[in-house]
Amino acid sequence: MLAKVFPIPLKDGMQAKAEEIVREFAPKGPGAEEGTLSFRVYRDPAKPDYLLFVEHFADQAAYDAHTGSPAYRDLIAGRFADLIAEFVEIDHELIVAL
Structure with missing residues (x-):
């Protein structure tokens, strides 16, 4: 399993707009992707x-499919990217889960 964490500072006043885009993206992108856990x-x-x-993704291939999807390109790499102050991506490896 591949775990990704993204702490994303947004440009001033962009919280509501960013949340709107994320809510639109969730069912179209990760909600429709087999490898997105x-x-x-x-x-x-x-x-x-x-x-x-x-x-959380099944593997690197699932993450690559996620970031290569039309929904990701339009909503996250497109509209959402214009709202962020800084992009931070942190990979994590699972040690324990309940």
Whole structure:
């Protein structure tokens, strides 16, 4: 399993717009992808203009399919990318799960 974490600072005032795009993307992208095991996006109520993505994929091929999908290109690499202040991608390896 491949785990990805993306702490995403947004441009000032872009929280609502970013959340709208993520809600639109979820069923079209990860919700329709066989190799996407989980796709979760969190907001921090104490930190405006910030989202935390936590995603799990079956393997690297599943992640590559995810980032190569038309929905990803249009909504995440396209519209969402214009709203972020900085892109951070962190890979994680699972140690334990319950």
